[in-house]
Amino acid sequence: MxxxxxxxxxxxxxxxxxxxxxxxxxxxxxxxxxxxxxxxxxxxxxxxxxxxxxxxxxxxxxxxxxxxxxxxxxxxxxxxxxxxxxxxxxxxxxxxxxxxxxxxxxxxxxxxxxxxxxxxxYMIVHHPQWQKVRDLIDAGEIGRIDHVDTAFSYDNRADPGNIRNRPETGGGGIRDIGVYTYGSVRFAARAEPVALEARLRLENGVDTWAQVTGEMAGPQGRFTYSAITSMRLFPRQEVVFQGERGLIRVTAPFNAGLFGEAQVTLHRNPNHMELFRFPALNHYVLQVEAFGRAIRDGGGYPCPLEFSKGTQQMIDQIFAVGRAI
Missing domain, CATH: 3.40.50.720 (NAD(P)-binding Rossmann-like Domain)
Structure with a gap:
């Protein structure tokens, strides 16, 4: 224990x-x-x-x-x-x-x-919906990835004292939720950014809205990428992997069970759709259990520090190229 x-x-x-x-x-x-x-x-x-x-x-x-x-x-x-x-x-x-x-x-x-x-x-990698997405991509179910769209937003403008709205506590939407719109694609597509651009809206020294566009590259080659994060928009979560032969949509990608039921939809042509449902799993519990197994068994952990460093490198790059609007 x-x-x-x-x-x-x-x-x-x-x-x-x-x-x-x-x-x-x-x-x-x-x-x-x-x-x-x-x-x-x-x-x-x-x-x-x-x-x-x-x-x-x-x-x-x-x-x-x-x-x-x-x-x-x-x-x-x-x-x-x-x-x-x-x-x-x-x-x-x-x-x-x-x-x-x-x-x-x-x-x-x-x-x-x-x-x-x-x-x-980083709890999402422990949820089977993300493991399923990765497996589908690895198996070539949608062919070569052409484009990925990601979005994560909520509205906390009514709480200016929140640590996410304060620069001295390392606040901002990119650090809070960009780790999901960026890291989830790195995990599922085994991809890294190649070239990025970013537009940022700032309030009190923190980003409250960010649009990131560019290219990423993985085992299947390069693909275009788009991400929206915001702390000032109506709540939204979605990730879409669009390939040459199909599409994968994740509709509760980051707060599974809270934002909605964890579901992965695979579209392979206009008349063929497969729905994978994960209705009763808690990714926080799964994360703790995976951490415990790594302690007891000494085996690998699904989200080692090296992976987290890669996502932070992407965040650093976004801040470096970001343009305030």
């Missing part, structure tokens, strides 16, 4: 990852670090025996904890991930794990030196 602690009483941890850790096979949530003890009440609703530490350092010093989950504001991820590794804990940190791709080298070196499991919490 892997005993988990959480650094910080973030809402996301309380609503999603805390319950997922506690529900995952082979895992148990045992501790939370927060300076405000009242914030632990929401966690005790599903984990009544939770031990609450008054500081992050105290939790890391607890010998009864094997692994930590870090949902702190973005700008704190690298610092506390390295501290957790130094304390001998396995580490699962929310995305983006770093602010610049080169910073992943510190984490990779610390992981390799310690022998611990260290990863970015």
């Amino acid at each position: 892997i005993r988990w602690g959480i650094l910080g009483a973030a809402k996301f941890a309380r609503v999603h990852m805390g319950p997922a850790i506690h529900a995952a096979e082979g895992a148990r949530l045992v501790a939370l670090a927060t300076r405000d003890a009242e914030k632990s009440n929401g966690f005790r609703a599903f984990c009544p025996d939770l031990h609450v530490h008054g500081s992050y350092d105290a939790l890391l010093a607890d010998p009864g904890i094997d692994a930590v989950y870090i949902p702190l504001p973005n700008h704190l991820h690298l610092e506390w991930s390295l501290k957790a590794i130094a304390a001998g804990k396995h580490v699962l940190t929310e995305k983006p794990m770093v602010m610049q791709a080169a910073e992943f080298d510190q984490l990779i070196a610390a992981r390799d030196a310690s022998g611990l499991q260290v990863a970015e919490a």
Whole structure:
């Protein structure tokens, strides 16, 4: 049984990852670090025996904890991930794990030196809908990919104090949700960007809307690519892989089960459509279980730091070429 602690009483941890850790096979949530003890009440609703530490350092010093989950504001991820590794804990940190791709080298070196499991919490690759998409592409079901469209949007303009709307906490839509519109294509099509352009709308120093266009290349060659992310639009999620002989559409790609039922649709001609449904799976639970297997068995992890570094490199490139409009 892997005993988990959480650094910080973030809402996301309380609503999603805390319950997922506690529900995952082979895992148990045992501790939370927060300076405000009242914030632990929401966690005790599903984990009544939770031990609450008054500081992050105290939790890391607890010998009864094997692994930590870090949902702190973005700008704190690298610092506390390295501290957790130094304390001998396995580490699962929310995305983006770093602010610049080169910073992943510190984490990779610390992981390799310690022998611990260290990863970015990129849950979608653990969901079978994305494994299905990858398998369909690998099998040539839509032929050579010609174009990929991705979109992810929500509206949080009414919450200006949200860390996503604040530059000092590493906010912005690209860091929050661009990791999905970019990383999902890298994962499923095994592709990397070749040439990108980006148009950005900024508010208070953070991107609230971004349009990225360009080309990516994978085993099947180059294809055109388009991505929209926004924190100021009506909620939307969709990814479409368009090939020379067919099309794959993912309609709840990033918040499966919350935005809608996880479904993958394969179109191979106007009169042939296959629907693959995944109605009752929680990718946060699957992520914790995969992380636990990697700890116990010492095998590969579906989303190693090297993959996450590649997505951050794409993000860095987008910021470098981005043009404010």
